[in-house]
Amino acid sequence: LCSITVGYRKRSIDLELLRQKIVNEGDLIHPDIVKVDMFLNHQLDIDLLDEMGKEFYRIFKDCSITKILTIESSGIAIACFAAKYFSVPVVFAKKGSNRNIGPDTYTTEIFSFTKASTYTAIVSKKYLSSDDRVLIIDDFLANGKALTGLLEIVKQSGAEVCGVGIAIEKAFQPGGKALRDAGVRIESLAKIESISDGTIVFSE
């Protein structure tokens, strides 16, 4: 058991590496939008995702999580690696109203600023119930619309939200503050305080 033990004693995540990747590999496609297709939203850096999953486990391991909830597509990979450490299933909310997942669903409407339109997020009632203790995981938190939708879905199920794990939070947008003020425990691995003149500043 020696090697495994040593493995788990390693520092859980090199948050500095995540920050460096955001700075070095992110594309500033708009004054306040950083695109991280290189490692999180199109190409996936597996070792980084695994470290992020491990870090979410370190943070929430005492919460008796029974299920991880995310939303397709970019949340799935991080949620999967976290779920491996928690030994619980992932459920991903599906987007779009015409998805054939049966009649018994929790649904909510989510406004996407990126696409300037509203979509429906759906979870089958089979996979989330009042017995569940849920960790929500997603890639980005900015205005908080997707997260608010996922919280609404958990509320409909009667399950308890034990926490929220976010890869990258844009702290200069209102979602994180508003939801924390409402009592939601949100842990973000990288918090961007500001983006100006091509420079990304992180919160401590």
Next chain:
Amino acid sequence: LCSITVGYRKRSIDLELLRQKIVNEGDLIHPDIVKVDMFLNHQLDIDLLDEMGKEFYRIFKDCSITKILTIESSGIAIACFAAKYFSVPVVFAKKGSNRNIGPDTYTTEIFSFTKASTYTAIVSKKYLSSDDRVLIIDDFLANGKALTGLLEIVKQSGAEVCGVGIAIEKAFQPGGKALRDAGVRIESLAKIESISDGTIVFSE
């Protein structure tokens, strides 16, 4: 190193377990459609996915794979677990023409029988090049339209397709045979020979 070695010596995947899950947890929503939302397409059974990833590694480990290509959303989880064993990045093709992934893309049109409509699959040129040796991974193979689209994207990139790993193949539909006849190496973990009167029969 003893424990890790023992771990890797374990049988790579219990294919019988995958079959049992298809039979016991799959929903026959149509005479020839089995829905596996319980463990693969909506809720994700992480240990099973990890075993599937390990099995794809066992099959293709000598192919010098440099990248795993899949398509959102249901291929992402399997691809990620496989990628962990191969130590290579995943790239997932995005669906829809209005996705903001830059001007330099490989694109192809894919017809979906499930939705009876055509969508565009896109991969940024940044993440696939002629140097790559690609393993394509997807959840289902039936008519082969999605897989044909992914093969077309790899062809546009100049990369080499070393193989295709599929979780569940519906062998009574024409995709697998046609693409194997065209010379593509396809390995499916569960091959469904027929579905009739609610009974699923697997190929040996």
